[in-house]
Amino acid sequence: MSQHLVLSFIGDDQPGLVERLSETITRHHGNWLESRMAHLADKFAGILTLSVPLAYQDALINELKDFDKIGLHVTVEIANSASEEMETLSLSVVANDRPGIVQEVSQVLHALLVNVKELSTTCEPAPMSSDMLFRTDMVLSIPKSLPLNELESALENISSDLMVELT
Structure with missing residues (x-):
């Protein structure tokens, strides 16, 4: 059994x-199953999922804790299996950059019992202007009972400059 x-790690x-x-x-x-890693502000950071036979789990966890000696802080969590069935969809949001966009979007998602499974963000110059655009791409788990038009409407109500795309 595995x-x-x-x-998660950073160093x-x-x-x-x-x-x-x-x-x-x-x-x-x-x-090694899934991972996301990046160089961010002079640090190497990442998260990964793996499976390990139960007989080797404790030894692996102990050795991973020793990575502190080489400057990589590793945190290990035991994964639980999900119990509720949810639908998965992708969300892209683009808006003029300003503080608080992630908080506003995540507040709407939380209120609708939507879970963020993946999140990436970028800021880049807008085409044809010097204004900065904020973009976030998310993978979401949504309750099957939530109509997509309700989710889209709630997100679009955040701000008039917010462009929302659900797929």
């Missing part, structure tokens, strides 16, 4: 970190 683990960026993580996981018979 257990799913979710690792000073340096060559070989992904190799060290993957080698450690493989040595403990773990299987």
